[in-house]
Amino acid sequence: MNIDRIGIIGGGAWGTALAQVAATGDRETLLWAREPDVVASINSNHENSVFLPAIPLSPAIRATSDLADLATCDAWLVVTPAQHMRAVLAAAPACGLPLVLCAKGIEEGTGELLHTVARQTCPTSGIAILSGPTFAHEVAAGLPTAVTLACEDEALGVALRARLSLPTFRTYATDDVAGAEVGGAVKNVLAIACGVVEGRGLGQNARAALIARGFAEMTRFGLAMGARRETLAGLSGFGDLVLTCSSTSSRNYSLGKGLGEGRAASALMADRRTVAEGAFTAPVLDRLAKAKGIDMPIVAAVAALLSGAAGVDEVLEGLLSRPTRPEHH
Secondary structure, eight states: OOOOOEEEEOOSHHHHHHHHHHTTTTOOEEEEOSOHHHHHHHHHHSSBTTTBTTOOOOTTEEEESOGGGGGGSSEEEEOSOGGGHHHHHHHOTTTTSOEEEOOOOBOTTTOOBHHHHHHHHSTTSOEEEEESSOOHHHHHTTOOEEEEEEESSHHHHHHHHHHHOBTTEEEEEESOHHHHHHHHHHHHHHHHHHHHHHHTTOOHHHHHHHHHHHHHHHHHHHHHTTOOHHHHTSIIIIIHHHHHTSOTTSHHHHHHHHHHTTOOHHHHHHTOSSOOHHHHHHHHHHHHHHHHTOOOHHHHHHHHHHHTSSOHHHHHHHHHTSOOOOSOO
């Protein structure tokens, strides 16, 4: 299987960064964006001045606002926000090409992981998941990272790794699609919690403890969803969790920081052109965990905070007053 021409669905910061990866070596790459100003900026100035300003882009990247143009590609990297992926794929002509899902989340209305959404929408497509510790501006600038590429079809996975791997963008293979997706979805919610800790000035010890206990919640949920423990402990799980819970470059962490400082969730979300996926994932993740009998108190606290059902002090008091228990339980 040969994959040469890559199409990117989604012209935000992460989609643009992945286009930069795909275009390395002057390989033609086509990026679809909904925003006309993004298309114009990339085609005229080789820069995404809206979502990724001040980073020169490869001239091999061409942008379009017509999804039909992507029908000539060999595979698509799907980088639309999780809650819009079904609608965008349903509107895409030639939906049947291999799909690499690069968004992180759970569909709010159905509670489905994104690979299930993609299979329902494009049943003849091969599906892969790309996830890991990847701030878009660093990837676009050529700084090194490593990611998980999860694909159940071994031949497709090999072809995608050959096409996307760079010395500064190392891809590690697995067939654990559910594991790669669960890590990417849950870490966004936990990053909001860590941002609250920062915004409230609770210190680095509290943040480290929250990351560790959050990883325990991620693991419990992942195992219940059929994921493997080693995937959750890898780049797409623990690796991405550490990154997202440690920097205001994370939209989710920044949202939590604002909540910790006393700002309202509605005001913080209304002020954003980019999406903090964890805000949409938290309520559905909390609902799924409760339905499956999985103990996820940090996720429940974030969901309550975002909905306005509880304030910061109330959720913190609830977490700190929980009874002690064996650590590995």
